[in-house]
Amino acid sequence: MNPELQGRVFSPAPAYLVGREKVREFARAVYSTSPLNYDPAVASAAGYSDVVAPPTFAVVVQEATLAQLLAEPDAGIDFSRVVHGEQRFSYTRPIVAGDELTATLAVTSIKSLGGHAMVTAESSIVDATGAHVVTAISTLVVRGEE
């Protein structure tokens, strides 16, 4: 893996419009039983403008930025050797249906560890007004050649 990737900031990924049915589909997929994820009336009564996305929904928005990283010509990341090591989501507010979100990736750390490489990538996700919503942080382990 190319150590010069550390510190690189990528172009923002295309905006992602959060759909109500996508939120519901994702919520069902993670076994959510929270009415806030499904029922706009319940979400509205709790002060949200539409159904609320589950806490890990940001991965759907982050995905396009990780694809940018893996496709970066000089990154030298072999996708078949990538293992997900750590994941974190730090929210300023929950994602709700109707949000138009833009994610921008930065590579914050690259480390070598016994033949493996560890890359930490932070995707900062903002809404249509430019206000921060969530930062999704992934640490990927790229296994060395056997």
Place this chain on the structure above:
Amino acid sequence: MRVGDVISERAFEVSRDTLVRYAGGSGDFNPIHYRDDVAVSVGLPGVLAHGMLTMGLAVQPVVDWLGDRGWVSDYQVRFTRPVLVDAADGATVTVVAKVGVVDEGTARIDLTVMFGGETVLGKAQVRVTFV
């Protein structure tokens, strides 16, 4: 609410069907999550659950406990062991959610997430913010 209180304990039945559902819901179509032949070809014992599915379901007991009293403001995990999902029998993932830290207006809930007698998520911590 006191440090050490268990707020929820739950078991989740994961099957190949639910892996396909998560693949569609999340857009993660890596074939190691639905094809045994591909999983074996890259040195895995068989089809694995998406790490992000395990992370996603493990926080649900906290979401249900919280209801509309607050929201999850931070959530982190380390993926320590894979969840192998048998084609016929599936896999059972258990979650115990315990109060780790109580602060002004927030709390940290610590998750113990197990499969087959072993922990599959390390340092699984949920920060909840009360409204």
